Every structure is written in C-alpha cells, then in structure tokens.
Amino acid sequence: xxxxLHRRPLLLVGxxxxxxxxxxxxxxxxxxxxxxxxxxxGGWYTMAAGLSAxxxxxxxxxxxxxxxxxxxxxxxxxxxxxSPIGWGIDxxxxxxxxxxxxYTEKHENLRSLGTGYSPTEHHFxxxxxxxxxxxxxxxTQRGLKLAAPQRSSTDEMTLQRILKFLGTSxxxxxxxxxxxxxxxxxxxxxxxxxxxxxxxxxxxxRPAAIITEIAQGRRGGRLVAFPDDVRAHLIKDYAYTQGVIxxxxxxxxxxxxVPVTMMDSVIMVNESLPDEVAYRITRTxxxxxxxxxxxxxxSMGAWDPKESAKYTGLPLHPGAARAxxxxxxx
Numbered sequence: 001x002x003x004x005l006h007r008r009p010l011l012l013v014g015x016x017x018x019x020x021x022x023x024x025x026x027x028x029x030x031x032x033x034x035x036x037x038x039x040x041x042g043g044w045y046t047m048a049a050g051l052s053a054x055x056x057x058x059x060x061x062x063x064x065x066x067x068x069x070x071x072x073x074x075x076x077x078x079x080x081x082x083s084p085i086g087w088g089i090d091x092x093x094x095x096x097x098x099x100x101x102x103y104t105e106k107h108e109n110l111r112s113l114g115t116g117y118s119p120t121e122h123h124f125x126x127x128x129x130x131x132x133x134x135x136x137x138x139x140t141q142r143g144l145k146l147a148a149p150q151r152s153s154t155d156e157m158t159l160q161r162i163l164k165f166l167g168t169s170x171x172x173x174x175x176x177x178x179x180x181x182x183x184x185x186x187x188x189x190x191x192x193x194x195x196x197x198x199x200x201x202x203x204x205x206r207p208a209a210i211i212t213e214i215a216q217g218r219r220g221g222r223l224v225a226f227p228d229d230v231r232a233h234l235i236k237d238y239a240y241t242q243g244v245i246x247x248x249x250x251x252x253x254x255x256x257x258v259p260v261t262m263m264d265s266v267i268m269v270n271e272s273l274p275d276e277v278a279y280r281i282t283r284t285x286x287x288x289x290x291x292x293x294x295x296x297x298x299s300m301g302a303w304d305p306k307e308s309a310k311y312t313g314l315p316l317h318p319g320a321a322r323a324x325x326x327x328x329x330x
Contacts, residue, residue: 033273037069038087043205058284072152092154111320120263123208240261245260279319286323
C-alpha cells in the first residue's frame with residue numbers, strides 16, 4: 001500500500017504535465033531579417049516596406065527590417081549575407097551571379113524568390129523652356145545640367161552606358177562646363193524643381209513618386225523618348241527590355257505613349273536563408289497577388305507567379321521553389 005501511495009503523486013504530476021502542454025507550448029521564436037531596398041522615397045523602399053508589413057501580417061514570427069540600398073550594391077550585400085534579402089534588377093543580378101561587368105567576382109551565394117515583381121521604366125525628363133528635345137541632342141550638348149541617382153545605382157549605371165554609346169561621359173560633361181549631379185531621389189528631384197539642373201534621369205516603377213511630384217509642381221517638364229538605336233543597344237549588349245510609359249501615366253508631362261528602356265525587379269536572398277522562411281514569404285506573395293499587391297505599389301499589379309518562377313538569372317531558393325510548386329506554377 002505504501003508503494004501505491006508513493007506512485008500516485010507521480011501519476012498525478014505526469015498527468016498534470018500532459019494536460020498543461022497545450023498551455024506551455026511555445027510558438028515560433030520571432031526572427032528579424034534585413035531587406036536592403038533602394039533610396040528612401042523610391043519605389044523599392046516603398047514596396048519593401050509594404051511587403052514586410054504584409055509578410056508579418058501572415059507570419060507573426062517573421063520580422064523584416066528595411067534599409068536603404070542600391071541596385072548594383074545590393075547583389076554584393078546579399079551575396080555576403082550582410083542583408084539576407086534584397087531587391088535586385090534581373091539583368092544585373094544575373095551578371096553578379098556570373099561575375100560579369102560591372103562585377104569582378106562570381107556571386108555564387110545568390111538565390112531568388114522569382115522576378116517580375118515590379119517592371120521598372122527608365123524616365124528621362126527635360127525642361128520645357130528651350131533647349132533640344134531629343135535624347136541624343138540633349139545628352140551631347142555643351143553646358144548640360146543633368147542629375148541622376150547615386151553612383152552604383154542601376155539607374156546611374158544605365159545612364160553611363162547611354163552616354164558612352166553617344167560618345168560622351170560624366171567627365172566630358174563637366175569638362176565642357178556642364179553639371180553631372182548625383183544624389184538621392186529626393187535631392188535630385190528637388191534640384192530639378194528648383195532649376196539647379198535642367199534634365200533628370202531615374203529608373204523607377206511607374207508611377208514614380210518624384211516624377212508625379214514634379215508633374216504637380218511649379219516647373220513641370222516633359223518626358224523624353226528613348227531613340228530606337230539606344231534601346232536596341234541596351235537590349236543587345238546588356239539584356240534590357242523595351243518598355244513604354246502610357247500616355248495617361250503623367251498627363252502633365254506627356255501627350256502620348258513614351259517608348260523607354262525597361263528592367264524588372266527580382267527578390268534576391270542569400271542561400272543561407274532558412275527554407276521555411278523563404279517558403280512562407282513566397283507563399284504569402286502568391287496568396288496576395290493582384291489587388292493586395294497593387295495597394296502596396298501599382299507596378300506590382302502585373303506580377304504573375306507562373307512567369308516569376310521562370311527566371312533563370314539566379315537559382316530559385318528551395319523554399320521559394322516549394323511555394324511555387326504548391327501553387328501549381330513550377
């Protein structure tokens with residue numbers, strides 16, 4: 001009998017533990033991941049902030065901190081796992097993976113969660129009070145006053161490729177008494193609006209906030225079409241694509257469709273990002289395609305998971321591949 005009495009507390013304790021398990025079961029520990037985007041005020045930063053909030057809404061344990069970055073530098077930052085997630089440009093991400101110009105080493109740790117998240121049109125804006133109106137004449141004139149985003153951005157790298165094709169360069173512009181100014185989107189937008197420069201070059205998903213602000217401002221401007229030979233050069237030599245800014249995008253700045261060069265956005269991740277995290281982020285994006293993504297940024301409305309999964313510039317992260325397979329698009 002003594003033996004039985006001694007066993008009862010143990011049985012009760014054992015039962016108590018079993019009954020209490022639902023109450024003490026811990027949820028997933030919250031993890032914070034850094035997402036390197038673009039300049040504050042640009043489309044990438046806005047989209048990354050919106051997506052991070054959406055991801056957290058459906059995955060309470062995944063916390064994403066958005067930090068500013070640039071299209072060219074982001075590939076290296078993600079490859080080195082300084083930021084495990086980052087925005088990239090499809091053509092430049094593929095070049096980074098291979099170690100091709102403008103990169104000098106292979107970025108073999110890069111993976112992707114697909115592409116097509118935000119078609120990015122290149123905008124070239126001119127003043128309206130005199131001066132040449134076509135791109136070639138504008139960029140080769142003496143005394144040119146031009147502003148572009150920060151060095152190492154994909155915008156500025158593309159502009160330099162155009163300048164080289166046209167037989168000029170930032171150094172030549174300055175040597176001929178002109179201005180070649182670099183800065184944040186906010187800074188160069190203000191420089192154009194204030195008359196410090198007469199031309200502005202940016203690559204942003206439409207509608208671009210700074211272009212919209214200029215359209216509504218006191219100075220205004222006009223969008224400049226990209227010549228056919230410039231677009232053909234960028235497509236042939238650098239794998240850009242042809243695009244167009246529809247006439248209704250910025251009514252104050254255009255009266256017809258404007259043919260331009262275009263790129264697209266890819267979500268790059270480091271190969272070490274846990275499969276489960278990559279899977280749940282991608283699954284969330286797939287679930288919310290359409291109007292929910294449009295509410296974050298209009299340019300994301302055309303995102304198609306089926307096309308996104310076809311991107312070959314970087315290997316798909318295994319977690320993303322799982323999410324695309326479950327959605328029946330891979």
